Amino acid sequence: MTDVVLDGVEKVYPSGHTAVRNMRLRINDGELFVLLGPSGCGKSTILRMIAGLEEITSGILWLNGAVANELQPRDRNVAMVFQEGALYPHRTVRGNMMFPLEVSGDDRAQATAKVVELARALGLNTMIDRLPGTLSGGQRQRAAIGRALIREPSLFLMDEPLSSLDAGLRTELRVEIAALVRSSGTTTVYVTHDQVEAMTMADRMAVLRDGVLEDVGTPEQVYADPATAFVAAFLSNPPMNMFQATLWAVEGEGLLLDLGPQRLNLPWDDPRAASLISHHGQSVIVGIRPDTLVPIEAGSPARPGTVLSGQVRALEFHGHEWLAYAEAGIPTVEASEVGRVAPPAPPEPEPTRLVDRLRALLGGRAEGGGEPAPEEHAGHHRRSDLIFRAGPGGRPNRGDRVALTVDLDRILLFGADGRRVTPVPR
Numbered sequence: 001m002t003d004v005v006l007d008g009v010e011k012v013y014p015s016g017h018t019a020v021r022n023m024r025l026r027i028n029d030g031e032l033f034v035l036l037g038p039s040g041c042g043k044s045t046i047l048r049m050i051a052g053l054e055e056i057t058s059g060i061l062w063l064n065g066a067v068a069n070e071l072q073p074r075d076r077n078v079a080m081v082f083q084e085g086a087l088y089p090h091r092t093v094r095g096n097m098m099f100p101l102e103v104s105g106d107d108r109a110q111a112t113a114k115v116v117e118l119a120r121a122l123g124l125n126t127m128i129d130r131l132p133g134t135l136s137g138g139q140r141q142r143a144a145i146g147r148a149l150i151r152e153p154s155l156f157l158m159d160e161p162l163s164s165l166d167a168g169l170r171t172e173l174r175v176e177i178a179a180l181v182r183s184s185g186t187t188t189v190y191v192t193h194d195q196v197e198a199m200t201m202a203d204r205m206a207v208l209r210d211g212v213l214e215d216v217g218t219p220e221q222v223y224a225d226p227a228t229a230f231v232a233a234f235l236s237n238p239p240m241n242m243f244q245a246t247l248w249a250v251e252g253e254g255l256l257l258d259l260g261p262q263r264l265n266l267p268w269d270d271p272r273a274a275s276l277i278s279h280h281g282q283s284v285i286v287g288i289r290p291d292t293l294v295p296i297e298a299g300s301p302a303r304p305g306t307v308l309s310g311q312v313r314a315l316e317f318h319g320h321e322w323l324a325y326a327e328a329g330i331p332t333v334e335a336s337e338v339g340r341v342a343p344p345a346p347p348e349p350e351p352t353r354l355v356d357r358l359r360a361l362l363g364g365r366a367e368g369g370g371e372p373a374p375e376e377h378a379g380h381h382r383r384s385d386l387i388f389r390a391g392p393g394g395r396p397n398r399g400d401r402v403a404l405t406v407d408l409d410r411i412l413l414f415g416a417d418g419r420r421v422t423p424v425p426r
């Protein structure tokens with residue numbers, strides 16, 4: 001049993017690259033804690049610093065209330081599983097799982113019983129005498145997890161243990177791993193770049209970008225109440241609409257979100273009004289999840305300032321629903337670039353998105369249909385402006401003009417720096 005505290009931890013590699021910046025995190029005893037973020041954000045570096053495999057440049061690491069910066073890895077009672085859990089190829093599953101107990105000189109009869117019990121919990125009992133080379137990837141990962149857990153570490157660290165497996169197996173194993181580590185009560189830090197894995201497994205999770213902690217909380221908190229535009233966009237599937245707006249506080253009318261050719265209107269009694277007033281005349285980012293947009297009959301009554309409209313230009317079938325992409329002429333924001341601490345990568349010399357290359361080739365018309373290209377506004381403009389869901393019965397057709405009511409209580413508002421305009425409760 002152990003808790004982990006990172007107090008202002010930084011990692012600068014000898015190359016000069018800062019991989020982790022001023023990391024402040026508390027991982028509680030017995031928690032299944034997930035570190036989530038895109039490739040290169042510093043997740044593995046943090047895990048390796050906790051394990052003692054990577055030196056901490058500055059800041060303090062506390063393990064169970066004691067400073068652990070200089071503690072040798074073997075003195076931390078930590079077990080780690082990697083993407084490809086390395087097993088001894090000439091030892092059976094049983095032999096691999098027995099190994100840590102042999103090294104620590106455990107009683108052989110007790111060790112054997114323990115291995116059999118854990119192998120059963122991992123669904124490996126029927127293959128306990130097989131060599132790793134005869135196992136599937138998922139079975140090998142289970143055996144690696146078994147070997148790591150057998151000596152009951154105080155802290156269990158897992159670095160993308162499922163990323164080499166196919167989608168079906170990942171889903172199956174993530175449920176099993178979560179159940180197993182919870183039943184063992186071992187504090188676990190689990191690294192992944194997969195949002196679904198993080199949200200389905202975590203007791204609490206941290207979202208990282210460029211070595212910086214963007215948000216931390218339970219999956220429900222971080223999803224429903226994200227601290228930054230980056231977190232909101234990273235966790236949204238289907239993608240969140242991220243619009244560039246100018247905010248105007250207008251007496252008698254409320255708070256206007258000027259989206260270029262369209263606008264939304266928050267009443268003065270909106271709970272966010274007090275925080276929003278300080279953004280009067282400034283750019284804000286409006287995050288709208290597709291499920292907060294509901295198609296309505298054109299011309300049907302709706303409160304002014306609660307409707308967005310557009311022309312459907314593409315539809316995607318997702319089995320249980322359709323996703324529609326409507327051109328609305330509203331400037332959008334690339335949330336992954338908003339509020340970055342590290343300088344963004346230099347711009348690509350050539351358009352890299354297929355749609356941009358096609359558009360360049362076709363002289364500005366990527367999709368057929370001959371519709372005039374929408375007017376460009378300030379801000380980063382994408383053609384697929386407005387993404388919304390349509391049930392199997394209510395799907396629009398390509399080219400239809402659609403009106404969508406916006407659930408204003410559920411829109412997320414961020415300042416130009418990407419941080420939420422209202423403080424996020426945690």
Ligand SMILES: Nc1ncnc2c1ncn2[C@@H]1O[C@H](COP(=O)(O)OP(=O)(O)OP(=O)(O)O)[C@@H](O)[C@H]1O
Binds near residue numbers: 037038039
């Ligand atoms: N030994 C090293 N020397 C210099 N830079 C390094 C070293 N190891 C990692 N980095 C850099 O530090 C940053 C963080 O790397 P890290 O492996 O922690 O990221 P990650 O979030 O785990 O990525 P991934 O999901 O791709 O594994 C990256 O930019 C990486 O290139």
